[in-house]
Amino acid sequence: MTPIPLSLYIHIPWCIKKCPYCDFNSHQITDELPEKVYVQALLKDLEAELPAIWGRRLESIFIGGGTPSVFSAEAIDTLLSGLRTLLPLRPSMEITLEANPGTFEQERFKAYREAGINRLSIGVQSFNADHLTALGRIHDNKEAIQASHIAKQAGFDNVNLDLMFGLPKQSTAQALGDLQQAIDCQPSHISWYQLTLEPNTLFHHTPPALLPTNDDLWDMQQQGQSLLEQAGFSQYEVSAYAKNNQRSQHNMNYWEFGDYVGIGAGAHGKISSPDGSIQRYSKYRQPKQYMDLAINGNARSSEEQLEKSDLPFEFMLNALRLKRGVEINLFEERTYLPFEQIKKKLQKAIQKGLIEDNNQIIKTSPKGWDFLNDTIEYFI
Numbered sequence: 001m002t003p004i005p006l007s008l009y010i011h012i013p014w015c016i017k018k019c020p021y022c023d024f025n026s027h028q029i030t031d032e033l034p035e036k037v038y039v040q041a042l043l044k045d046l047e048a049e050l051p052a053i054w055g056r057r058l059e060s061i062f063i064g065g066g067t068p069s070v071f072s073a074e075a076i077d078t079l080l081s082g083l084r085t086l087l088p089l090r091p092s093m094e095i096t097l098e099a100n101p102g103t104f105e106q107e108r109f110k111a112y113r114e115a116g117i118n119r120l121s122i123g124v125q126s127f128n129a130d131h132l133t134a135l136g137r138i139h140d141n142k143e144a145i146q147a148s149h150i151a152k153q154a155g156f157d158n159v160n161l162d163l164m165f166g167l168p169k170q171s172t173a174q175a176l177g178d179l180q181q182a183i184d185c186q187p188s189h190i191s192w193y194q195l196t197l198e199p200n201t202l203f204h205h206t207p208p209a210l211l212p213t214n215d216d217l218w219d220m221q222q223q224g225q226s227l228l229e230q231a232g233f234s235q236y237e238v239s240a241y242a243k244n245n246q247r248s249q250h251n252m253n254y255w256e257f258g259d260y261v262g263i264g265a266g267a268h269g270k271i272s273s274p275d276g277s278i279q280r281y282s283k284y285r286q287p288k289q290y291m292d293l294a295i296n297g298n299a300r301s302s303e304e305q306l307e308k309s310d311l312p313f314e315f316m317l318n319a320l321r322l323k324r325g326v327e328i329n330l331f332e333e334r335t336y337l338p339f340e341q342i343k344k345k346l347q348k349a350i351q352k353g354l355i356e357d358n359n360q361i362i363k364t365s366p367k368g369w370d371f372l373n374d375t376i377e378y379f380i
Helices: 035-053 075-084 106-115 129-134 141-153 172-186 215-229 249-255 287-294 310-320 328-335 339-352 366-370 372-379
Strands: 004-012 057-063 090-099 119-125 161-164 187-195 233-237 242-243 259-266 269-271 278-283 298-307
Touching: 004 035, 035 075, 035 259, 035 269, 035 366, 057 075, 057 249, 075 090, 075 242, 090 249, 106 172, 106 259, 106 372, 129 141, 141 161, 141 328, 161 172, 161 215, 172 187, 172 215, 215 233, 215 328, 249 259, 259 278, 310 328, 310 372, 339 372, 366 372
Parallel strands: 004 057, 004 259, 057 090, 090 119, 119 161, 161 187
Antiparallel strands: 187 242, 233 242, 259 269, 269 278, 278 298
């Protein structure tokens, strides 16, 4: 059986300011950051996870948050050095660090690069001053532009820019202007997605006024995708666009239902076992509680064994987000289930014109791509 790829997600939960649209586990900095203690806790947390992944090699690392770039380069270096002593890493593997423009310093980012970070994901969100204010961002439009230049000067040739559309009072022309500015920054990857009012956020509790209509959102999406394609960015996932085939290796592993270890406050993990069982787990969300428990190897707050009946939906929920689809045998490799388990549901979706009729690949049709949520529901 083909080994299931394994990635590592590391969560650093602190931000300079909590954004009103953010539903990630993030906490505003109110005191000195406990960098050393938190790094120690992360490494102890990983040690506790080793028995479940013994002998397996990491294919990618993603350090997310929060705003991981609030940590010093020395702390990131100590963390990566500790990881290398605990787990084998694939040579030249992708190691991503999330950062915000307001936390950029050229010397710091040179040191991140020297520590082993080779991909930056910069949370720009918009280049428009008014929209940045509406989103509660701490950086301005000049810093947003400068961030990508500083990244390149620091030695990064693999840079993602995060950008949102459908912002309060945003016109289609403004959304396309944001996108063109991102393209002009010459990143290797752009994550371009619609603002959504997620539960447990300030925007969900108090929605912003004058959000674009559904017709406006459709125009933004269609014209934006055309602009990205003309600029050489190929859409490979719902909101991910890559130039020169520089897809996010880490996110591809998620979408192809690979395994991942999660360490850090509020992190999640998914691990498959040789016996065919698949487990999901999460870590305690509050940083202090997490640090106290992780030092003793007790950072998990929940564990769940996935039911075999849930696996078709779990797999399709991720795989159908990939525009090129996935090979049929990947379903069997990643779920430990026979293809017959989804054959009838797949045929129904094919008959409705939502999935292409192909004996090798599971892929949405153009209609299925436009109505992706409806397509995924066939596999519940």
